[in-house]
Amino acid sequence: MSTSKRPMSPYMLGPYYKFQITSALSILNRITGVFMSVVTAPLLLCWLLALANGEEAYLAVTAWLGSGLGKLVIAASVFSFSFHLFGGIRHLIWDAGWMMEMSQVRSSGWLAIIGSIALSLIVIGAGL
Amino acid sequence: MQNPLARVRGKGSSGGGTHHWRSQRYSALILLLLTTWVLWMGVSLAGADYATASSVMSSPFHAGMAILLAGTVFYHIQLGLQVVIEDYVHLPALEFALLIFVRFACLVAFLISAMAALKLVLGS
Numbered sequence: 001m002s003t004s005k006r007p008m009s010p011y012m013l014g015p016y017y018k019f020q021i022t023s024a025l026s027i028l029n030r031i032t033g034v035f036m037s038v039v040t041a042p043l044l045l046c047w048l049l050a051l052a053n054g055e056e057a058y059l060a061v062t063a064w065l066g067s068g069l070g071k072l073v074i075a076a077s078v079f080s081f082s083f084h085l086f087g088g089i090r091h092l093i094w095d096a097g098w099m100m101e102m103s104q105v106r107s108s109g110w111l112a113i114i115g116s117i118a119l120s121l122i123v124i125g126a127g128l
Numbered sequence: 129m130q131n132p133l134a135r136v137r138g139k140g141s142s143g144g145g146t147h148h149w150r151s152q153r154y155s156a157l158i159l160l161l162l163t164t165w166v167l168w169m170g171v172s173l174a175g176a177d178y179a180t181a182s183s184v185m186s187s188p189f190h191a192g193m194a195i196l197l198a199g200t201v202f203y204h205i206q207l208g209l210q211v212v213i214e215d216y217v218h219l220p221a222l223e224f225a226l227l228i229f230v231r232f233a234c235l236v237a238f239l240i241s242a243m244a245a246l247k248l249v250l251g252s
Contacts, residue, residue, distance in 0.1 A: 051248060052245075089160070
């Protein structure tokens with residue numbers, strides 16, 4: 001393509017920029033979003049479909065969810081949900097033009113990390 | 129994708145950026161409002177047996193919420209994965225194929241979710 005020789009800004013992760021909370025949380029918001037798109041949403045769809053199909057299918061899906069791998073996937077899904085929730089709220093606040101100072105961006109980042117870990121533990125604890 | 133090839137190939141923006149940006153935020157806001165219901169359902173249906181789960185999902189309120197959630201989630205997924213594909217997949221043919229696939233997959237996933245939720249609320 002004719003555009004391939006144009007200069008490009010270096011990718012935010014890698015040798016060109018310092019590793020910092022802003023870029024780390026930015027890519028984590030994408031990773032958790034992609035994980036939920038590719039794993040969590042299809043899994044929830046399987047659960048609903050199995051429930052609509054009858055008891056036998058439902059038991060097969062819940063048996064897998066109760067397995068070691070199933071529990072790991074559920075834990076990763078709960079964390080992804082929690083982090084993407086807090087990350088999304090941060091983005092919506094920025095989109096409104098608020099909390100754009102670097103000190104505020106860093107502290108809201110730490111709040112998102114702590115909040116998402118706390119919410120994950122609460123949800124997993126309540127669901128046990 | 130719906131614009132003249134000349135514009136897409138480095139001769140200007142596609143012109144659809146604002147609509148995409150706004151749609152992503154509006155769907156995020158709806159999902160934010162649905163968070164409470166999602167957490168409530170997740171916690172109460174975790175490890176539920178068939179009788180419990182099917183009685184909960186046969187309620188018209190929960191079926192309606194499930195359909196609303198599925199519609200918003202799969203729309204948000206389509207918008208989000210589109211950006212990720214556009215940012216990281218640099219092979220034009222593969223990029224195009226993935227974009228088409230994501231669109232169809234999200235639409236089909238929504239239709240299947242809605243049919244399953246309706247089947248549960250209306251009975252087989």
